[in-house]
Amino acid sequence: MSQRSIRRFSALGAGVAAALVTLAPSAKAPRAASRNPLYILLPEASFETVRGGDEVYALICAGCHQPRGEGATGAGRYPALAGSAKLAHGAYAIDIVVSGKGAMPSFKELLDDEQIAAVLNYARGVALGNAFSPTLEAADVRRARH
Amino acid sequence: MAMSSLGLAGESNYRAAPDLSGAPQGVRVLVLGAGLAGLISAYELRRAGYQVEVLEYNSRVGGRSWTLRGGDVYTELGNETQKVGFGEGLYFNPGPWRIPYHHYAILDYCRKLGVALEPFVQVNHNALVHSSKALGGRPVRYREVAADFQGYVAELLAKSLGQSKLDEAVDKEDKEILIEALRNWGALDEDLRYSTSFASSMRRGFDKPLGGGIDPFPTLSKPLALEDILRPGLWQSLLPGSLQLFQTTLFQPVGGMDQIAKAIYRELGDIVRFDAKVVAIRQDERGARVAYEDLRARGEVREIAADWVVCTIPLSILSQIDFDASDALKAGVAAVPYGAAVKIGLQFRRRFWEEDDLIFGGVTTTDLPIHQIGYPNSEFLGRGKGVLLGAYVFGSPALEYSSISAVERVRRAVSLGARIHPQYPSEFENGVAVAWHRAPFSLGCAGLWSDAARAEHYKNVAEIDGRLVLAGEHVSLLPAWQEGAALSALDAVTRLHKRILEKAEHVAAKH
Ligand SMILES: Cc1cc2nc3c(=O)[nH]c(=O)nc-3n(C[C@H](O)[C@H](O)[C@H](O)COP(=O)(O)OP(=O)(O)OC[C@H]3O[C@@H](n4cnc5c(N)ncnc54)[C@H](O)[C@@H]3O)c2cc1C
Numbered sequence: 001m002s003q004r005s006i007r008r009f010s011a012l013g014a015g016v017a018a019a020l021v022t023l024a025p026s027a028k029a030p031r032a033a034s035r036n037p038l039y040i041l042l043p044e045a046s047f048e049t050v051r052g053g054d055e056v057y058a059l060i061c062a063g064c065h066q067p068r069g070e071g072a073t074g075a076g077r078y079p080a081l082a083g084s085a086k087l088a089h090g091a092y093a094i095d096i097v098v099s100g101k102g103a104m105p106s107f108k109e110l111l112d113d114e115q116i117a118a119v120l121n122y123a124r125g126v127a128l129g130n131a132f133s134p135t136l137e138a139a140d141v142r143r144a145r146h
Numbered sequence: 147m148a149m150s151s152l153g154l155a156g157e158s159n160y161r162a163a164p165d166l167s168g169a170p171q172g173v174r175v176l177v178l179g180a181g182l183a184g185l186i187s188a189y190e191l192r193r194a195g196y197q198v199e200v201l202e203y204n205s206r207v208g209g210r211s212w213t214l215r216g217g218d219v220y221t222e223l224g225n226e227t228q229k230v231g232f233g234e235g236l237y238f239n240p241g242p243w244r245i246p247y248h249h250y251a252i253l254d255y256c257r258k259l260g261v262a263l264e265p266f267v268q269v270n271h272n273a274l275v276h277s278s279k280a281l282g283g284r285p286v287r288y289r290e291v292a293a294d295f296q297g298y299v300a301e302l303l304a305k306s307l308g309q310s311k312l313d314e315a316v317d318k319e320d321k322e323i324l325i326e327a328l329r330n331w332g333a334l335d336e337d338l339r340y341s342t343s344f345a346s347s348m349r350r351g352f353d354k355p356l357g358g359g360i361d362p363f364p365t366l367s368k369p370l371a372l373e374d375i376l377r378p379g380l381w382q383s384l385l386p387g388s389l390q391l392f393q394t395t396l397f398q399p400v401g402g403m404d405q406i407a408k409a410i411y412r413e414l415g416d417i418v419r420f421d422a423k424v425v426a427i428r429q430d431e432r433g434a435r436v437a438y439e440d441l442r443a444r445g446e447v448r449e450i451a452a453d454w455v456v457c458t459i460p461l462s463i464l465s466q467i468d469f470d471a472s473d474a475l476k477a478g479v480a481a482v483p484y485g486a487a488v489k490i491g492l493q494f495r496r497r498f499w500e501e502d503d504l505i506f507g508g509v510t511t512t513d514l515p516i517h518q519i520g521y522p523n524s525e526f527l528g529r530g531k532g533v534l535l536g537a538y539v540f541g542s543p544a545l546e547y548s549s550i551s552a553v554e555r556v557r558r559a560v561s562l563g564a565r566i567h568p569q570y571p572s573e574f575e576n577g578v579a580v581a582w583h584r585a586p587f588s589l590g591c592a593g594l595w596s597d598a599a600r601a602e603h604y605k606n607v608a609e610i611d612g613r614l615v616l617a618g619e620h621v622s623l624l625p626a627w628q629e630g631a632a633l634s635a636l637d638a639v640t641r642l643h644k645r646i647l648e649k650a651e652h653v654a655a656k657h
Pocket residue numbers: 011012075076178179180181182183184201202203204207208209210211240241242243244245422423424425458459460463487488489582587588590591592617618619620625626627628629630631
C-alpha cells in the first residue's frame with residue numbers, strides 16, 4: 001500500500017482524505033472522486049465561480065484569520081492580517097498562500113492565480129485596515145508556483 | 147515487507163502495555179498536553195515510578211477526545227460562545243465517535259480501566275443514501291442501493307460468462323459454480339436476471355412486508371435502475387463499510403467518548419495542571435524547563451523544571467511555540483498543515499428517525515454539504531428527545547462552514563437536513579457546531595502530512611531530541627485516530643525509558 005493510501009484511511013473516513021485532496025494535490029472534484037475510493041458522495045466545494053477577493057476571503061480565510069483580519073489567540077494563534085508586516089511584503093504573502101506555512105495549508109490547488117491575487121489584494125487593502133501596495137497580479141502568483 | 151502488512155490500513159500493531167521496569171528514583175518527566183497521548187504517557191510513566199506532572203491548556207482532560215453535554219459552554223476562536231442546550235443524559239461527540247474493533251491499544255485501556263463500551267453502528271441497511279442529483283432528490287435505503295448494485299453486477303457478469311474472454315479465465319467446472327454463486331449472491335432469477343422478485347425483495351425490502359393473519363401477503367419492490375445508481379454515484383455509499391476500519395464491530399464508550407480520557411485521569415491523581423498554556427520549552431544537557439502562562443492567574447508566566455519532556459501539543463500549536471530542539475525537529479514540526487472539519491449536533495423533540503423511519507443508529511450519506519447524518523447508537527426506542535450528528539463535513543466545504551458563525555452553521559444543517567428528513571423543522575430544538583480550525587486547543591482536526599513531508603521529516607519528529615520527545619496523533623501512521631495517539635505515546639515512553647536507563651548506567655559507570 002502506498003504512503004498516499006495511508007492517509008485515506010484516517011478516522012475521518014473520507015474526511016482527511018477529502019481534506020487532503022482539497023488542500024493538497026487537487027481541487028477538482030471529478031479527479032478527486034476517481035482517485036479516492038472513500039470519496040463517498042462527498043463533493044468538493046467548488047470555489048471556481050468565487051472571483052472577488054472579498055468573497056474568497058469570506059469563504060476560505062475568515063474562519064481562521066477572522067472577518068476583519070483581526071486574527072485569534074488560543075493555545076496557539078492565527079496571525080492578525082490587519083497591519084501585518086508579512087502581508088505588506090507582497091512576494092512573501094503570495095508564497096504563504098501558495099505553499100502554506102506551519103499549520104496553514106497550501107491553497108495552490110484550491111485557488112487559481114487570479115483568485116490568490118484577488119484575495120491578497122483584498123487583505124492588503126482598506127477592508128482589513130491595510131494600505132499596502134502595489135496591487136498584486138496573477139502573473140506574480142504564477143511565478144511563485146514554481 | 148510490503149507496507150500493507152504493516153497494518154497501515156488502520157489495524158493497530160499494539161500487542162501489550164509497555165514494560166517500563168527499573169526506572170531510577172526521582173526522575174522527573176513533564177508531559178505537555180492532557181489529550182489521549184499525554185494521558186497515556188503520564189499513566190505509563192507514573193506506573194513505572196517516574197515523577198510525572200502534566201500541563202494542559204484546557205480546564206479539562208481529553209483534548210480532541212471530547213464530549214459536549216447540556217450546560218457545557220464552549221467558546222471558539224473568534225469569540226463566539228455556545229451554551230449547549232441538550233436535555234438530561236444527551237450528548238454529542240464533536241471529535242472522535244467510533245473505535246474499530248482492531249484498535250487494540252485504546253480498547254485495552256477501556257478494558258483495564260473499566261470504560262463501558264457499546265456497539266457503534268457504521269453500516270445500517272435501513273439508513274438513507276441521498277443525492278440531490280439522483281431520483282429527483284428522493285432518499286433511498288442503503289439496502290436498496292446495496293442489493294441493486296450487487297444484483298446488476300452479478301447479472302452482467304453471469305451473462306457475460308460464456309460470451310467473452312472472461313470464459314478463458316475460469317474453467318468449465320468453476321464457471322458453473324461461479325454462475326450459481328452469482329445467482330445466489332446477486333438474487334438473480336432463473337434467466338440470470340436481476341429483477342422484481344421475491345429473492346430481490348428479500349434483500350432490498352418489500353413494498354408491503356410479509357405479515358400474519360388474513361392478509362400476510364407481501365408486495366414485491368421494484369429495483370432502482372442501474373443508471374440511477376451509477377451516474378449520481380450512489381454506489382459510493384457502499385464503500386466505507388467494506389474497509390476494515392469500518393467493519394463490524396465498532397464501539398463507542400457508553401455516555402460519550404470523553405469517558406476514556408476521564409478514566410485514565412482518575413488513575414493519575416492530582417498531577418495535571420489545568421489552564422496552563424505552554425509558551426516555551428528550554429533544554430540543555432542537564433534537563434529542561436518549560437514556561438507556561440497560568441490562565442487562572444491572568445496569564446502570569448511560571449516555569450517548571452524537569453529531567454525530560456514528553457510533548458503532545460498538536461504541531462499546529464507547537465510550531466508557534468518557542469522551543470529548543472535540533473533544526474531537523476523544528477523543520478518537521480513546521481511541515482504539517484492541519485485540516486478543516488466541522489461537526490454539528492442537533493437535538494430534536496423526539497426520535498423521529500426511529501419512530502417514523504425505523505433507522506436505529508448508523509449513518510446516512512448525502513451529497514449536500516452536511517455529508518452525513520449520524521443517528522445515536524444507544525437508547526433505542528427511547529420516548530424522549532434525541533441528539534443526532536446533523537453534519538460531518540471536511541475538506542473544502544468545511545472551510546466555508548468554518549468561516550460562518552456557529553449559529554449559522556446550525557441553521558444550515560437544519561435546513562439542508564430537512565431535505566432528507568422532512569420532520570426536521572417541526573422537531574428541531576437546539577444545536578451546537580464545532581469547526582475544528584476554530585478549536586483554541588488544536589487549531590484544526592488533524593495533521594495532514596504530505597507524502598513528501600513524511601518522507602523528509604517523520605523520523606526526525608519521532609526521534610528523541612535531547613531532553614524532548616514528541617507524541618500524539620501526528621507521530622503515527624494512524625493519523626486522526628485515537629489509536630495513533632496511543633501508539634505514539636506508548637512508543638515514545640518506551641524509548642524514553644530506555645534512554646533514561648542508558649544514561650543512568652552511563653553515570654553509574656563513571657563513578
Ligand atoms: C472531527 C474529528 C473526528 C475524529 N474521529 C475519530 C474517531 O471516530 N475515532 C478515533 O479513534 N479518532 C478520531 N479522531 C482523532 C482523535 O480525536 C485524535 O487522533 C486524538 O484524540 C488525538 O490525541 P492527541 O493526544 O494526539 O491530541 P489532542 O487530543 O489534541 O491533545 C493535545 C492536548 O494538548 C493541549 N494543548 C494544546 N496546546 C497546548 C499548550 N500550548 N499548552 C498546554 N497544552 C496544550 C490540548 O488542549 C490537548 O488537550 C477524530 C478527530 C476529529 C477532530
